[in-house]
Amino acid sequence: xxxxxxxxxxxxxxxxLIMILSVLSGCTDEDAIAPETxxxxxxxxxxxxxxxxxxxxxxxxxxxxGRNSVVKVEVTFSDSKIEDIKIISHSETAGLGDTAMEKIxxxxxxxQTLAVDTITGATVxxxxxxxxxxxxxxxxxxxxxxxKQKVAKKEGEGKTEKLEADVIVIGxxxxxxxxxxxxxxxxxxxxLIEKTGIIGGASNLSWAGKFLNASVxxxxxxxxxxxxxxxxxxxxxxxRVDAAVLRExxxxxxxxxxxxxxxxxxxxxxxxxGEQMYLLPDYSVREPLxxxxxxxxxxxNGGQVLTETTGKKLITDDSGSVIGVIAEKSDGTTxxxxxxxxxxxxxxxxxxxxxxxxxxxxxGVNGGLGQNIGEGLMMAWEVGAKVPDNIGGQMLHQTLAxxxxxxxxxxxxxxxxxxVMLTYLPTLMNVGPSGARFRDExxxxxxxxxxxxxxxxxxxxxxxxxKAQLDALExxxxxxxxAPRLPGMPPEFYFDFTDxxxxxxxxxxxxxVFDKMVENxxxxxxxxxxxxxxxxxxxxxVFVETFNNYEEACRTGKDLEFGKDPEYxxxxxxxxxxxxxxxxxxxxxxxxxxxxNKKFQVLDNDRxxxxxxxxxxxxxxxxxxxxxxVGNGDGIGFAFTSGRLGGMQAGKYALGKK
Numbered sequence: 078x079x080x081x082x083x084x085x086x087x088x089x090x091x092x093x094l095i096m097i098l099s100v101l102s103g104c105t106d107e108d109a110i111a112p113e114t115x116x117x118x119x120x121x122x123x124x125x126x127x128x129x130x131x132x133x134x135x136x137x138x139x140x141x142x143g144r145n146s147v148v149k150v151e152v153t154f155s156d157s158k159i160e161d162i163k164i165i166s167h168s169e170t171a172g173l174g175d176t177a178m179e180k181i182x183x184x185x186x187x188x189q190t191l192a193v194d195t196i197t198g199a200t201v202x203x204x205x206x207x208x209x210x211x212x213x214x215x216x217x218x219x220x221x222x223x224x225k226q227k228v229a230k231k232e233g234e235g236k237t238e239k240l241e242a243d244v245i246v247i248g249x250x251x252x253x254x255x256x257x258x259x260x261x262x263x264x265x266x267x268x269l270i271e272k273t274g275i276i277g278g279a280s281n282l283s284w285a286g287k288f289l290n291a292s293v294x295x296x297x298x299x300x301x302x303x304x305x306x307x308x309x310x311x312x313x314x315x316x317r318v319d320a321a322v323l324r325e326x327x328x329x330x331x332x333x334x335x336x337x338x339x340x341x342x343x344x345x346x347x348x349x350x351g352e353q354m355y356l357l358p359d360y361s362v363r364e365p366l367x368x369x370x371x372x373x374x375x376x377x378n379g380g381q382v383l384t385e386t387t388g389k390k391l392i393t394d395d396s397g398s399v400i401g402v403i404a405e406k407s408d409g410t411t412x413x414x415x416x417x418x419x420x421x422x423x424x425x426x427x428x429x430x431x432x433x434x435x436x437x438x439x440x441g442v443n444g445g446l447g448q449n450i451g452e453g454l455m456m457a458w459e460v461g462a463k464v465p466d467n468i469g470g471q472m473l474h475q476t477l478a479x480x481x482x483x484x485x486x487x488x489x490x491x492x493x494x495x496x497v498m499l500t501y502l503p504t505l506m507n508v509g510p511s512g513a514r515f516r517d518e519x520x521x522x523x524x525x526x527x528x529x530x531x532x533x534x535x536x537x538x539x540x541x542x543x544k545a546q547l548d549a550l551e552x553x554x555x556x557x558x559x560a561p562r563l564p565g566m567p568p569e570f571y572f573d574f575t576d577x578x579x580x581x582x583x584x585x586x587x588x589x590v591f592d593k594m595v596e597n598x599x600x601x602x603x604x605x606x607x608x609x610x611x612x613x614x615x616x617x618x619v620f621v622e623t624f625n626n627y628e629e630a631c632r633t634g635k636d637l638e639f640g641k642d643p644e645y646x647x648x649x650x651x652x653x654x655x656x657x658x659x660x661x662x663x664x665x666x667x668x669x670x671x672x673x674n675k676k677f678q679v680l681d682n683d684r685x686x687x688x689x690x691x692x693x694x695x696x697x698x699x700x701x702x703x704x705x706x707v708g709n710g711d712g713i714g715f716a717f718t719s720g721r722l723g724g725m726q727a728g729k730y731a732l733g734k735k
Contacts, residue, residue: 174201248278256720263732294331421456441661470704475662
């Protein structure tokens with residue numbers, strides 16, 4: 078009864094979110110809103126087409142903020158038409174944001190409208206090009222309101238298509254692509270559907286995965302003690318894991334390296350502080366490589382890859398076995414896809430703020446994909462899948478500075494990243510919203526430790542930096558504040574300034590950057606510690622005591638509160654100004670939501686497999702962790718490996734193999 082109550086509450090929250098997203102963001106969940114009648118739609122379209130839009134001919138330059146930086150375009154107009162759109166410059170994610178912008182560009186040109194749905198999974202990049210083109214339209218004297226109202230009727234509304242396959246895979250991230258390819262390798266006809274227009278999902282944003290004792294590691298005489306790793310893993314997760322699935326993953330992950338390499342998706346081995354890690358291919362080639370894998374297996378075997386197609390409901394037979402999927406294409410066409418097994422690889426629910434807050438209490442940043450709002454989990458729960466006890470697990474993995482994005486409007490990427498770099502240094506003082514220290518700042522040297530120690534104390538924390546420290550940074554770079562090594566940020570954080578990302582590079586314009594941070598509302602400043610505390614909303618008495626205790630620890634070399642290593646105790650001095658950087662935690666994704674066995678079959682409330690239903694990747698990851706992700710490269714490693722193994726099992730089941 079308790080689980081039924083939770084499920085009912087989840088469904089209410091989920092459906093409410095769908096309606097909100099549909100109204101506010103223009104995403105493609107049109108079925109969540111009551112549709113217009115055919116007559117109303119026809120009248121609207123006919124009225125819109127009567128409005129003649131004219132422009133002042135010429136080419137106009139415009140720009141708007143994207144996910145990573147400013148997106149700049151050149152738009153060419155005739156007197157009655159948008160003739161061309163050129164994307165002049167951007168730093169959007171290769172294979173994700175840039176692909177979305179190209180699709181938006183094509184839609185604007187083909188339909189001559191600004192009423193274009195954003196590309197699911199790349200909403201910020203989509204909005205950037207829409208806003209930039211809108212600005213160009215204004216410059217050309219065009220009627221923006223009319224262009225926003227010029228909505229073409231969806232061609233497929235009211236239509237239903239029926240398809241058949243042996244295996245249906247929902248979601249085309251790393252785990253979904255691997256599952257589809259593995260099932261096809263078994264000889265199965267596979268239909269893979271993906272709600273966005275992009276193949277690869279979160280793997281397009283990740284930097285490395287883990288595959289233990291792969292051939293290349295053994296060739297380099299790097300051998301992991303897998304039995305010891307399993308024992309430590311189980312103990313570190315308080316024994317609340319599925320040991321059978323854990324063993325399946327860790328003992329067979331090495332095979333995945335060769336499996337991917339044989340199919341053209343080659344990763345690069347590195348010994349990362351004693352761990353076997355594998356760098357993924359260059360960001361720009363990842364999606365093409367995955368599409369090639371699908372072409373050489375799924376499509377070659379008579380299957381299909383359907384993008385911009387969203388799974389809506391699982392179809393079951395009288396016995397409760399899963400035998401198909403109801404889906405919807407972006408043009409409104411309903412698909413009824415019948416099969417013998419279904420693999421869920423839909424990426425979890427981390428973009429569903431209500432679900433994350435309800436199950437985990439986290440209110441930080443969703444650094445994962447915006448399309449991951451729990452649809453796959455909801456479909457499985459509706460056909461009887463068990464809601465796990467650790468449903469709230471999340472992948473908290475990086476520290477962010479709220480200031481970074483807006484600072485990039487006024488400064489080059491290196492300078493704009495001053496605040497975020499300081500959030501990764503153990504030699505600065507960290508305090509919670511009240512003004513109290515909450516950890517040994519050396520935890521900032523480990524991404525998982527840094528993220529979880531912060532999140533336990535609230536949605537953000539402050540990194541305190543003083544005049545003396547800023548002066549040292551300006552003179553000597555990070556060596557000036559005795560940084561033990563470069564900040565442990567993921568490569569994509571410093572990709573645009575690798576030549577300047579050194580410990581000894583002096584930080585120019587430090588005060589200009591930090592004053593702009595404060596002006597933008599992403600940090601605070603005070604000429605005294607009391608003024609800083611007041612401006613930041615901290616308890617003045619608490620912060621003053623914290624500051625004085627920390628300075629005493631720096632003077633004596635003894636941190637009586639948290640035991641911080643003396644080499645990291647760097648005094649702040651008694652001269653202002655002082656700054657507080659707002660630091661937030663990046664949630665890369667939810668962890669789990671379904672229980673699976675070692676064949677990656679989804680289990681019901683009695684922990685019995687639901688026939689025909691499999692889950693891989695994030696949806697199944699919760700069986701490996703207690704309440705939060707504590708791995709390093711295991712998210713991607715498990716995605717590829719579980720996809721490969723789960724897809725193989727789904728293919729065998731569909732074809733009646735043992």
